[in-house]
Amino acid sequence: MDYYNKHQLYQKALDTKYDGRVIAKPSYLNPRAVILHWCSECDTEFYGRPSKMLGKDHERHNCFMPYGDSRGHQFLSISTANNSRKKKKKDEVTSERFYEMVINDYTPQEISKALDIALPLVKDYFKTEGLL
Structure with a gap:
């Protein structure tokens, strides 16, 4: 077949x-x-x-409920039970914090390190805004 x-x-x-x-x-x-x-x-x-x-x-699939990821693991409900086990980040990335750092003339490397985001992503933003 x-x-x-x-x-x-x-x-x-x-x-x-x-x-x-x-x-x-x-x-x-x-x-x-x-x-x-x-x-x-x-x-x-x-x-x-x-x-x-x-x-x-x-x-089975339940409408309007989170179902699964790309590996096929299912999420039948949104649970907060495992949140305490996850490592807490010191500084949560927010757009306000990112823009504040850009305005205060931080380098892409400093922003990437401080906010723990990918350097190419920060550099791409700087290029699109004409800052590099």
């Missing part, structure tokens, strides 16, 4: 489960491959494994 037929069968299964709301963007490869999907009801693109999209109820 070729990939086109497999994709058609997978899309029919999605139509059955989701009443035609979810569309698989790229071609279906296998049940474990992470592929991009689009939901017409919540107008969201998300990644998911076909085996989970058609699997158990708690693994």
Whole structure:
């Protein structure tokens, strides 16, 4: 069976489960491959494994809920339980802080180091504004 037929069968299964709301963007490869999907009801693109999209109820797509990342790991709810484990940044990057540093004649290297953002990104901003 070729990939086109497999994709058609997978899309029919999605139509059955989701009443035609979810569309698989790229071609279906296998049940474990992470592929991009689009939901017409919540107008969201998300990644998911076909085996989970058609699997158990708690693994399926829920509209207006964060679903997953490019590796196929699912986010069924927004949780703050793990926030305490994450390393807190000293100085959160804000546009006000960035513009303040630009106005006060900081170099791109100083801004990049202080705000912990990529140097090419800062240099690109300086070039577009004609500061370099």
